[in-house]
Amino acid sequence: MTDTDPTPTSPDPGAGPGTTIASASPADGLRFAFGTLTVFRVRVRRWDRGAARGGMVWAPLVGAVVGGCAVAAGGLVLGLGGGPLLAAVATVAVPAALTRGLHLDGLADTADGLGSGRPAADALRIMKQSDIGPFGVITLLLVLLAQTAAISQLYAVGWACGALAALVAGVAARLALTLAARTGVPAARPDGLGATVAGAVPAGAAIAVGAVVVAACAAAGSPLGAYAAAHHALAVLAALAAAELLLRRCRLRLGGVTGDVFGALSETAATTALIVLALG
Numbered sequence: 001m002t003d004t005d006p007t008p009t010s011p012d013p014g015a016g017p018g019t020t021i022a023s024a025s026p027a028d029g030l031r032f033a034f035g036t037l038t039v040f041r042v043r044v045r046r047w048d049r050g051a052a053r054g055g056m057v058w059a060p061l062v063g064a065v066v067g068g069c070a071v072a073a074g075g076l077v078l079g080l081g082g083g084p085l086l087a088a089v090a091t092v093a094v095p096a097a098l099t100r101g102l103h104l105d106g107l108a109d110t111a112d113g114l115g116s117g118r119p120a121a122d123a124l125r126i127m128k129q130s131d132i133g134p135f136g137v138i139t140l141l142l143v144l145l146a147q148t149a150a151i152s153q154l155y156a157v158g159w160a161c162g163a164l165a166a167l168v169a170g171v172a173a174r175l176a177l178t179l180a181a182r183t184g185v186p187a188a189r190p191d192g193l194g195a196t197v198a199g200a201v202p203a204g205a206a207i208a209v210g211a212v213v214v215a216a217c218a219a220a221g222s223p224l225g226a227y228a229a230a231h232h233a234l235a236v237l238a239a240l241a242a243a244e245l246l247l248r249r250c251r252l253r254l255g256g257v258t259g260d261v262f263g264a265l266s267e268t269a270a271t272t273a274l275i276v277l278a279l280g
Helices: 026-037 049-057 059-079 084-098 102-115 120-128 134-157 159-180 193-197 203-224 226-254 259-279
Strands: none
Touching: 026 049, 026 059, 049 059, 049 159, 049 193, 049 203, 059 084, 059 134, 059 159, 084 102, 084 134, 084 159, 102 120, 102 134, 102 226, 102 259, 120 226, 134 159, 134 259, 159 203, 159 226, 159 259, 193 259, 203 226, 226 259
């Protein structure tokens, strides 16, 4: 999710603080989520704030689908005789492909903007440029290496460990978007995808979704034992904490969120979850 996404992303006129957001059906929210966060071809009928709210609530489900595709790719490589490292590369590549690389692009742009040390307006201008600077390149390399190394280590333990970690990381990455779209988090720009979704999700709903996802990830790890259940829940909580720290930094430096910031939050959460699981 970045502000360079070609999909129409203009926020509703007058959708400022205190404005009532028109409700959207669950189907509209699902279409918005998959149409915005993946390359899957879906007919998105509404691009207003109501659909954005529903879309961000459904974001963890998108993460589960993307994570499932990544797991399938990793399992295929392992089944064909590839080693854990090659399977990990395939697992990391699939989410990048299914998101057009937009989350990674947002991570790089955010790193360039924050690393520039410039005032907010200049940092936002740097983030909108199409090129990637040194901060962005270094951040991309380190994040992709960390993700690949963590999944490779977990695949070496067993396919189930690596597969579950990739799935949990995908869900945690999109849950970070749900929480970042909660009320009270402003947009850094008046236009773009970030402005469409910023503050769209009621804080109570975002917390409720977070609680459900953490519980679901713990339940997913329970077949591997009680420790694994707690470990997977902890990985999600750590991922959300890391994303929240980055969100606070962006709010202080940039004045709010943008599409690029949402992409950076997603990749930060995914990487943190994988590292926590690998360190266990």
